[in-house]
Amino acid sequence: MAASREASASTGVTPALDFDAIVIGAGMSGMYQLHRLRELGMRVRVFEAGTGVGGTWYWNCYPGARFDSESYSYGYSFSPELLEEWDWSEHFAGQPETLRYLNHVADKFDLRRDIQFRSRVAAATWSEATRSWSVMLQDGSQFRTRFLITAIGPLSAPTLPRIEGVDVFQGQSFHTARWPHEPVDFAGKRVAVIGTGATGVQTIQTIAGSVGHLTVFQRTPNWCAPLHNGKIDAETQKKIKAGYPEIFRRCQETFACFLHNPDPRGTFEVSDEEREAFFEKLYSERGFGIWQGNFRDILIDRKANATISDFVARKIRQRVKDPKIAEKLIPRNHGFGTRRLPLETFYYEAYNRDNVELVDITETPIERITPKGIKTSDKEYDFDIIIYATGFDAITGSFDKIDFRGVDGVRLKDKWKSGPQTFLGVMVDGFPNMMMLMGPHTALGNIPRSIEYNVDWVTGLIGYARQSGLTWVEATPAGVATWTDHVKALGVGLLSNEVNSWMTGINSNVEGKQTRIVARYSGSAPAYRARCDEVAAKGYDELVLA
Numbered sequence: 001m002a003a004s005r006e007a008s009a010s011t012g013v014t015p016a017l018d019f020d021a022i023v024i025g026a027g028m029s030g031m032y033q034l035h036r037l038r039e040l041g042m043r044v045r046v047f048e049a050g051t052g053v054g055g056t057w058y059w060n061c062y063p064g065a066r067f068d069s070e071s072y073s074y075g076y077s078f079s080p081e082l083l084e085e086w087d088w089s090e091h092f093a094g095q096p097e098t099l100r101y102l103n104h105v106a107d108k109f110d111l112r113r114d115i116q117f118r119s120r121v122a123a124a125t126w127s128e129a130t131r132s133w134s135v136m137l138q139d140g141s142q143f144r145t146r147f148l149i150t151a152i153g154p155l156s157a158p159t160l161p162r163i164e165g166v167d168v169f170q171g172q173s174f175h176t177a178r179w180p181h182e183p184v185d186f187a188g189k190r191v192a193v194i195g196t197g198a199t200g201v202q203t204i205q206t207i208a209g210s211v212g213h214l215t216v217f218q219r220t221p222n223w224c225a226p227l228h229n230g231k232i233d234a235e236t237q238k239k240i241k242a243g244y245p246e247i248f249r250r251c252q253e254t255f256a257c258f259l260h261n262p263d264p265r266g267t268f269e270v271s272d273e274e275r276e277a278f279f280e281k282l283y284s285e286r287g288f289g290i291w292q293g294n295f296r297d298i299l300i301d302r303k304a305n306a307t308i309s310d311f312v313a314r315k316i317r318q319r320v321k322d323p324k325i326a327e328k329l330i331p332r333n334h335g336f337g338t339r340r341l342p343l344e345t346f347y348y349e350a351y352n353r354d355n356v357e358l359v360d361i362t363e364t365p366i367e368r369i370t371p372k373g374i375k376t377s378d379k380e381y382d383f384d385i386i387i388y389a390t391g392f393d394a395i396t397g398s399f400d401k402i403d404f405r406g407v408d409g410v411r412l413k414d415k416w417k418s419g420p421q422t423f424l425g426v427m428v429d430g431f432p433n434m435m436m437l438m439g440p441h442t443a444l445g446n447i448p449r450s451i452e453y454n455v456d457w458v459t460g461l462i463g464y465a466r467q468s469g470l471t472w473v474e475a476t477p478a479g480v481a482t483w484t485d486h487v488k489a490l491g492v493g494l495l496s497n498e499v500n501s502w503m504t505g506i507n508s509n510v511e512g513k514q515t516r517i518v519a520r521y522s523g524s525a526p527a528y529r530a531r532c533d534e535v536a537a538k539g540y541d542e543l544v545l546a
Helices: 029-038 078-085 095-108 197-208 236-244 244-253 273-282 302-319 322-328 447-467 477-491 525-537
Strands: 019-024 045-046 119-125 132-138 142-150 172-175 192-193 214-220 356-360 366-369 372-377 381-383 383-388 402-405 435-437
Touching: 019 029, 019 132, 029 045, 029 095, 142 447, 192 197, 192 372, 192 381, 192 477, 197 214, 236 244, 244 447, 244 525, 273 302, 302 322, 322 356, 435 447, 447 525
Parallel strands: 019 045, 019 142, 119 402, 142 435, 172 383, 192 214, 192 383, 214 356
Antiparallel strands: 119 132, 132 142, 366 372, 372 381
């Protein structure tokens, strides 16, 4: 396919490139990509908008932030020495510890010397004549590179609610993903939290005991399950380190790279008593087992899903003392596990406190933010602090914030107007030499496991291009169409794709994102890797190479 691009080659002298590769973002994927490209002997620059490394774990420093994959399955696996020297203190580490870990990685591999902080990328434009990308920062500076790699994350573009008066509030206000890096004093304060998704749940359960009064404004309740976190003692630490090969092997084999795999049984292949006992067992265990390790049909069969939804609803009623509040906390518009499942630690018990109030904004909508607080259709509330746990413009939102222009000046945002179209979730036709880490249509799941594979695959492709003297690497329109159709087909029959959520591209806070799309790959991670490996094994002959 190389000949299809030869006619566009420049006959003049190619201007010198500033870098062989530019990476946008210094989170987990950008850091690892930098490390791998250095191994190829490339001149690399990473542009990072923040003042430090960490990406998600740099920006999301709100109270209670932590991951819900087991710590020992979440960290990087590429360095045995790193695995041996780092001790995780909890089964599910909090944001401060995770950020310390990522700073340790940056120090260990001397990554900062190739990272430029306080550098937000505004635009990236492809030059057909020089077969390179011109990357422009918000300060107007520009840099030219052969390869452009986005490491901007699927959940990195926070959104505020479209409510009148957000800018007029005279107290403190924060989006959870733009939390200040200095402590916030909650003692005696009147605090509002808008939103009860994963970040809202973590924030609410963490601050309920330290605020003067907490008012939670809930639009859509979410199903939540206990995290059951705990400290890692010395003996367990030894077992974890000895067991790392098995831990990562298991992550490679499971459907979504977690330590949990679906139970092979169907929900109704066991007796009512056995099913109830199995649910009780999962509810009492750590992590995502109740979501990722449940009966194989609970996410595709409505009747099966109803059994686990009814079980968790009973748990909520048992844990929340006020029956009216309990009913408000039970979702009615989606089944258990069909949206991203927040894991919690005494979240429901927070509503048993005298200083916590729940406001259902489907009954009494927020009309506007006022200088002193929030006005609903029912009353006015005065607050000292407003916390917006209102989520992200997910998956494509971080791409929309950068003006990517490919061949003939085509804008990526326009190309994706009706939903993302990709090849393997890594490349887009018309955007040569641009690769996406954790872009639309890649396998998500336990993110760092997917990141390492994504980065290794991109590194292999770039290494092949350099060895072969290639200056143009691009997906074909046919390849993009086939992969996009495949991703859509995988979503058929999943209850989650019938639900409005960030996983289906819905965000009521973003203009034009009220239509459901298939924005993520719904197949298994092993199947995804097998398809990508197939492309590499055939010498990338499914791509345009010149």
